[in-house]
Amino acid sequence: MIDKRVLNAEEATKDIPNGATLMIGGFGLCGIPENCIAAILQKGVNDLTCISNNAGVDGFGIGLLLKTKQVKKMISSYVGENAEFERQLLSGELEVELIPQGTLAERVRAGGAGIPAFFTPAGVGTEVAEGKETRVFDGKTYLMERWLRADFSIVKAWKGDTSGNLIYKGTARNFNPMMATAGTITIAEVEELVEVGQLDPNQIHTPGIFVHRIFQGVNYEKRIEQRTISNSVIR
Amino acid sequence: MLDKIGIAKRIAQEVRSGMYINLGIGIPTLVANYIPTSMNVVLQSENGLLGIGPFPTEDQVDPDLINAGKQTITMMPGSALFSSADSFGMIRGGKVNLTILGAMEVSENGDIANWKVPGKMVKGMGGAMDLVASAQNIIVAMQHCSKEGASKLLKKCSLPITGLNCVKKIVSDLAVLDVLPSGGFKLLERAPGVSVEQIKNATAGKLIIEGEIPEMKLA
Numbered sequence A: 001m002i003d004k005r006v007l008n009a010e011e012a013t014k015d016i017p018n019g020a021t022l023m024i025g026g027f028g029l030c031g032i033p034e035n036c037i038a039a040i041l042q043k044g045v046n047d048l049t050c051i052s053n054n055a056g057v058d059g060f061g062i063g064l065l066l067k068t069k070q071v072k073k074m075i076s077s078y079v080g081e082n083a084e085f086e087r088q089l090l091s092g093e094l095e096v097e098l099i100p101q102g103t104l105a106e107r108v109r110a111g112g113a114g115i116p117a118f119f120t121p122a123g124v125g126t127e128v129a130e131g132k133e134t135r136v137f138d139g140k141t142y143l144m145e146r147w148l149r150a151d152f153s154i155v156k157a158w159k160g161d162t163s164g165n166l167i168y169k170g171t172a173r174n175f176n177p178m179m180a181t182a183g184t185i186t187i188a189e190v191e192e193l194v195e196v197g198q199l200d201p202n203q204i205h206t207p208g209i210f211v212h213r214i215f216q217g218v219n220y221e222k223r224i225e226q227r228t229i230s231n232s233v234i235r
Numbered sequence B: 001m002l003d004k005i006g007i008a009k010r011i012a013q014e015v016r017s018g019m020y021i022n023l024g025i026g027i028p029t030l031v032a033n034y035i036p037t038s039m040n041v042v043l044q045s046e047n048g049l050l051g052i053g054p055f056p057t058e059d060q061v062d063p064d065l066i067n068a069g070k071q072t073i074t075m076m077p078g079s080a081l082f083s084s085a086d087s088f089g090m091i092r093g094g095k096v097n098l099t100i101l102g103a104m105e106v107s108e109n110g111d112i113a114n115w116k117v118p119g120k121m122v123k124g125m126g127g128a129m130d131l132v133a134s135a136q137n138i139i140v141a142m143q144h145c146s147k148e149g150a151s152k153l154l155k156k157c158s159l160p161i162t163g164l165n166c167v168k169k170i171v172s173d174l175a176v177l178d179v180l181p182s183g184g185f186k187l188l189e190r191a192p193g194v195s196v197e198q199i200k201n202a203t204a205g206k207l208i209i210e211g212e213i214p215e216m217k218l219a
Helices: A034-043 A063-067 A083-091 A101-113 A176-181 B004-012 B027-034 B084-092 B128-134 B196-202
Strands: A021-024 A048-051 A071-076 A095-098 A117-120 A134-137 A140-146 A150-161 A183-194 A213-216 B020-023 B042-045 B049-052 B075-081 B098-102 B105-107 B138-142 B169-172 B175-179 B185-190
Touching: A021 A034, A034 A063, A034 A150, A034 A183, A063 A071, A063 A083, A101 A117, A101 A140, A101 A176, A101 B084, A101 B128, A150 A176, A176 A183, A176 B084, B004 B027, B004 B138, B004 B169, B020 B027, B027 B098, B027 B138, B042 B084, B084 B128, B098 B128, B185 B196
Parallel strands: A021 A048, A021 A150, A048 A071, A071 A095, A150 A183, A183 A213, B020 B042, B020 B098, B098 B138, B138 B169
Antiparallel strands: A117 A140, A134 A140, B042 B049, B049 B075, B169 B175, B175 B185
């Protein structure tokens, strides 16, 4: 098996240049590659295009890279919960492309699967459809959407082995499996890195062929955006 | 007039056993609290879960387990986890039986606007455009009028559209209405203490009233 181990986030992200297009896994703050985001922040590369469902929150996740203005453009589906983001967007400092969430997931999947375009009903008749080709199939109108690919895809998994096989946990899976497939270079950070042979092949979510670099992350914060507890249910 | 909980309770009456349901953020999330436990339904969370359970107790909290509103949750026995691509595959593929979501405006032909107020608020559409484009049945939970008293049930939406001809039913603070395929809001029920006249005055789009309109029954 091919050994894809790197030492840490610094080594994994060392050749990300200014102006790179990055895919960053996660939904809200769930399943985000915390170590790599910190390394990119530290490294100070800028003019980045970030493809990620959300833009983090003020002071965490991609929100950290927005604060330092390292991001030139965001491609996302939902960017609420981030005041700095909304400010940069409304003032025109930040370029933003908002995409329906399912279309985003499918564009990334298509990018990884070698499908340059597909048709979806989402967004027909809306701003999202402006300038895009539409076609009628069996009496219903669909919108043509293009694939998305990235220079670097950065994903977070629960467990991985040194050949890059990945297993995700809970709803921290979200966009990570598709993003792992759509990067020229895919970097995976995992909570637990094991030797080849220690993961059950039946349980692998992302086969190692998609992953180029892998390391065991440290000090995961896993911040919670909305801590809701049973006895807080409004009845 | 109904408060948010009243709207959630009334929408819960639309739920049937055997349904797979996607609940949007806000009032729609509250609906889960009022679905009778005797009913077998599965709640879908578009970030990758079928089988949303109750909110966790303090020691059950798992940061790797959240709903689409980023709230901590638990899983029901028999749950399934999947990627966002699979999640929207089941949504686009028409497997989700009922979608309940909020709206800023609905037009009399069933168009919905709920993702953007130009120049003021841009949070993004999230999964709403995918959901409304493909769901079998869409019920909207909304306030009938803005804080300034302007109707949100319109002839034509003034805000950027989320989807066309998709809303089937509306439960507002004032009424339950069907959106007819031929166009128009058909008044079905009045909220407690609300008159037909009030609903007429609060509805800018075409309102269809046939016979006596009953007051809604809430448990």
